[in-house]
Amino acid sequence: MWKCFLSLFKKDCRMMMSGKFFLVAFCSLILYTLFINFGYVNFMDAKLYNVYLYDPEGTQREVSSLVHPVSSIEELDSVLAGDTNGVGIDASNGTPHVRFYEATEKADKHRVDYALSLLSMDENYTAETVGNYTTETKQRREITCELVFIEIVAVGFLGIASALFKEKQMGVIRVHAIMPLQKSLFVCSKIILFLLTDLIFATLMVLLNVGLDGVAVLPGVLVQTAILSLIMALAGFGCTMILRDFKQFSLAYLVIALFAATPVFLAANTSVKMAWIDYHPFYHVYMGLKNAFFGITTINPVYYIGAISAILLLFIFVEASFRKEMRREG
């Protein structure tokens, strides 16, 4: 059995190499690392909004250096017309009145708070912070988690499909039907190859972008990566078997990317709350991964029972669809 598995695994590695999958994964790793280290951390450190102050009498005493003074109310309106994200403060009568182009209620309240905090530099406006992470380490963990999730959901899913569609088109899957090997090894070899690739990818992402501090959270991250990787590789395998060609697969991919991943990101990373998100399986997998990046172990047994059941059901479905493909007419 091991000899057959090694033959399949070696062949799958060659297929992935010829399909440039490893190159794509390596390029993604470099691109993500460059983005996190030279882009994202700096973007997130940027100042929020420009704040403009009209205070002809100088009533505001402790004004932050981030505030831009203007000399008239007309000038205030004029700069806000040019900088629609900016916040204006009219303190001409001694009391600050905030004015800006309307955005959304939540964003507007956030901007009001920020603008007023710049007029009062005392400690009253500084929130007490808890937790061990600095802003940068927190941001690094968050974005690394998001990119690992995207890579596995999108690139891994596409990768297994592109390799399998080639084998499907060449008809070689049918040859395996008459080979003296356990047919499930064909499925296992591919799934394990993708699992190993994803685990290596996640490890490198953590080490390169979270740093050596990430070693402590690595076991938890790898457990969650393995769950996600197995689900996505099996889903990709199953879709490839039941769909006729790569065009149909692309549509399925769009559905998964748009309707599966997008709400998860929105619910987990923004203030958008959706009541039904608790029923979305990927939300729990994503939150498991995110928690792992912050050293919080998911211990809910229901989560693991659900994940293992999903993997087993997908495996049964994939095996059945693989056997159907072997029987198909040429």
Added chain:
Amino acid sequence: MRKMIEVKNLTFSYGKDKQALHGLNFNVEDGEIFGFLGPNGSGKSTTQKILTGILKGHGGEVSLFGKDLKEVHTQEFFQKIGVLFEFPYLYANLSAVDNLNYFASFYPEEQLRDVEELLTMLEVKKDFWKKPVSSYSKGMRQRVSMARALISNPKLLFLDEPTSGLDPAGAVLFRKIIGEERQKGTTVFLTTHNMLDADLLCDRVAFIAGGNIVALDTPGNLKEKNSDHRIVISYLYQGKREEQIMGTLELKDSMTFAYDEIISIHSQEPTLEDVFIQYTGRGLS
């Protein structure tokens, strides 16, 4: 002689209203080349898929190597069979040598044939051995596929349209190789449209149409049974070409006409395709 394949009342259905096989009965002897002939959709491929263990859920009794089909589809069974598919299914990005080494790796080493020896026997150009299969012609791919089917020294060989895509020289080579396999004692189950292959290679042939076997015998017997035993004699008489048609039994007594030189005597024996049409009312293509 031991029966390699024994089929009794074989039925198969793809769905409620899609009965593909309606009770086939035939045997294939050990070391025999058995031809399975029929037009598209007649049930040839379905039968072959059942025999090779790809399709499950058949009715009736089928035994291979003296064992019930339901018991023999183990790895040991697949080690004993070789299958050439209708199309040359190979990894296009791998070379012929890599393809053969890959598929060979699933068999025990002691039963394997030498890859280079096989490629030489099948006259695959040596320059191409290590080039990707994507650069091969259809005929070359078919030769490599045949090498894949033979690499494990199978005791039972299933060949589906073996000479399809080959030039005449390639077809002659394949027939020679199939003949050599028979001499080694390999049993061959040959599924084909090609009447010449069937006529030249097969010990016995079965005609299948609409999921039923409509005739089963040696090609010679089938032709003889369906012959009107007439011959055509062409001859020259006084510088003019003439023809006489008569029954074979009359031949001796009928040579009463005057002639200077017999040019040819042709029996009016039907071709295998003519016989097939007589049985099924339709051609093979």
